[in-house]
Amino acid sequence: MDFELTEEQKALVAMAKDFCKRETSPELLREYSAKEDPRDRVPWSVLKKMHDVGLLTVTVPERYGGRDADLLTLVLLAQALAQNTGPGIAGLLAPNLLTFNWKMCGDLGAVGTEEQQDEFFKRITSDYTFSMGEIATEPDHGLDPILPHDEPGSGLATYAYRDGDEYVVNGEKCFCGNGTASLLWVILRTDKTKPVSQSTSILLVPTDTPGFSIQKVNEFISTALGINADLHFDNMRVPARYLVGEENKGFAIFEGRRAFWLPIHGFELGMAQAIYEYTKEYAKTRIQGGKPIFEHLTVGSRIVDMLLHIEQARYLVYKTAWEYDQAVKAGSKLVSSLGFNLCNTTLRELGVLIAGHAAEVFGGRAALKELPIEGYIRSVYGGLHAFGTATFNRIKSMNMI
Ligand SMILES: Cc1cc2nc3c(=O)[nH]c(=O)nc-3n(C[C@H](O)[C@H](O)[C@H](O)COP(=O)(O)OP(=O)(O)OC[C@H]3O[C@@H](n4cnc5c(N)ncnc54)[C@H](O)[C@@H]3O)c2cc1C
Structure with missing residues (x-):
């Protein structure tokens, strides 16, 4: 077994750490999170700098100016970013913007057509405000799109029908983690009669398309920065060339690319590590009973x-990322990963476990708003259901073994 990182991985992680030290601070978090309208809570100046150093476009293929980063590199980067920023800023970087761009650029490179790649990679590399998101969840269908009750006609209500060279889309979505996305990957139905696994399609939807609207911006206990939004599609017309893969065959793509969310667990690892370090230092200085x-x-x-828990989780996440990268090197574009489901379960539970230990060690101070520990605790719970719960991933794992 070789645990040595490549020179490129080491350099990227060092760059990410340096970036956090230079460009993010508790003051930045305070300034933006105090803004009344959540829409103003995106620090675009920081995102511009992230774009300039290549962090936003790290999974764009090299031929379009990106680095084509593999999954292990993304996990390492995410970990470094979360560990070197506070909980609120990691919250912005993780679910809202950074990992969406990483995931969706990776997906576009793997399953997008040449035409789609050419159009959207050029936009994302030339414009730091151009970001992506993925939306499946609906008010009446939460886990249903990922763990379908696969009966004819049930699940996912957002529906698109073909009309000439366009699709016409109607429906509602909720919890969209990147409410400032310029381009959304929308998971929807293109046949109302068949089970979800045989009737799901993926459409790329530019959010300036007439008929698209943000219905509501959600306020979370955890995310201080960025926007999570509920969406509405009203007779929205999308060019048929924006269909990803084949009509009614989108579920296999959605499922086969799920492991590319692994960097989220890199963030969670980094955050757990930050809580651990902070708690350890506190315990060494707080004197009670005559000693620290x-x-x-x-x-x-x-x-x-x-x-111990953090180290166990770290090896599982690294190994899963490494296995995924080996499968991609061998030519796979879609990978059903048991490891990813195990990681998801482990990391969701790790956050709660670590936050619980920290809350005990900090005593009453854990609840003080002036210390960052309460922010970490809110972050852990706020992210618990994003991208599927620990329980749900146990069911996925059960089905695979
Ligand atoms: C911060 C945040 C960001 C998010 N970002 C996005 C995003 O960008 N895009 C997106 O599409 N969604 C996003 N979501 C939505 C997220 O994916 C859903 O919250 C999640 O899938 C669960 O759906 P739900 O909340 O409706 O819960 P429900 O589906 O109502 O589940 C409630 C409970 O029932 C259990 N349950 C449900 N179905 C089953 C079943 N079949 N078998 C056994 N148990 C079951 C669940 O495990 C859970 O404990 C986000 C959510 C959050 C909190």
């Missing part, structure tokens, strides 16, 4: 447990 609380077995062994 770290030296009380009840506290010190709790902190060792935090480290």
